[in-house]
Amino acid sequence: MKILVINCGSSSLKYQLIDMTTKTNISIGLVERIGLEGAILTHRTASGEKEVITAEIPDHTAAIGLVLKALVDPKYGAVKELKEIYAVGHRVLHGGHKFSASVIVDDAVMEAIVECIPLGPLHNPPNIAGIEACQKLMPGVSQVAVFDTAFHQTMPDYAYMYGLPYELYEKYKIRRYGFHGTSHKYVSQRAAVLLEKPPEDLKLISCHLGNGSSITAIRGGKCIETSMGFTPLAGLLMGTRCGDLDPAIVAYVMGKENIGIDQINDYMNKKCGVLGVSGVSSDFRDVEAAANLGNDRARLALDIFVHDVRKYIGAYAAAMDGVDAIIFTAGVGENSASMRAAICDKMSYIGVSLDQEKNKTRGQELDISEINSACKVLVIPTNEELMIAVDTLELTR
């Protein structure tokens, strides 16, 4: 059975066609510059061969039309006819408080996703466009929405409410939602498999450390706390996002720099974080390289990041009354041995003992703690697309 996974951005679209028998992707691709001049589709076959297609792609319907055409292309396609695609899973950023799991899309679901646009103004509209395009071009094929926020809906109220007047929650639904839920869910499930224990018996801290980063406390298979908040701006300092701040700073900077709401939002999302502190780059590889060459601001950016991650791990171990395993995933978590070593340094208070040799691993599932480490440390490459496909198949079968 084959499931198509779609992840729509405002001017881009990523897709994977996954064979659910082998749980491997048989086609993968990216459409860029949707609605702009010079639109391009880069399609890769299972064997990695690349096909670049340029065309006019005015909107998401045209983009999906082109993707479907590529998937059935006799030369580089993956299926003979579209009928072979059993269902489509869509990544949707924000499901608000309405969705605590993935759902088959119907009119009521679409309405609810539209209602969440104010909470995810940059992402939900293209996500909706992608679903509508597939509904139009693949009539009769089930569409499933998989929300970044859904896994975090199990947080207790005292973890998701802010210290604001309650009316703001009632009027505007201001609360912590959390993001990267599909990734945290996937790696926590894999951790249970690796540790050979049922998820119900485990206390896990999942560290998704990439360009965007978040940490989640998972007890008994359920999220009880996460570092991102009302938006993906909160929590750790990230590639270009500031993470947690004293909220008074926002008004102070707006006054001092004489800037408005859109500008401060843009500033906090795109000019801060590791980029803002280091002045070098938002890319951790560049910043690590600069720090190794003696750039002190690059060193400082990495030190803040490591310090933030360690604080969250400590806080979440406290919130769960212990931790059985810490999981590292995403670009930095999967690949950077030096960041993992710095984060896990002096963590004997929760029983972490890192195996420095095993920690050299990159991009593969591995327990990198010493055999007698009371708290295990796992590297688990995330696979959000597979998680979306698994949910899609489960719901539609």
Ligand code: AMP
């Ligand atoms: P992601 O958002 O998960 O794609 O992660 C992107 C981030 O991972 C970028 O900042 C990359 O610099 C970082 N990254 C990827 N490979 C490495 C590596 N080998 N060492 C350090 N950072 C890495």
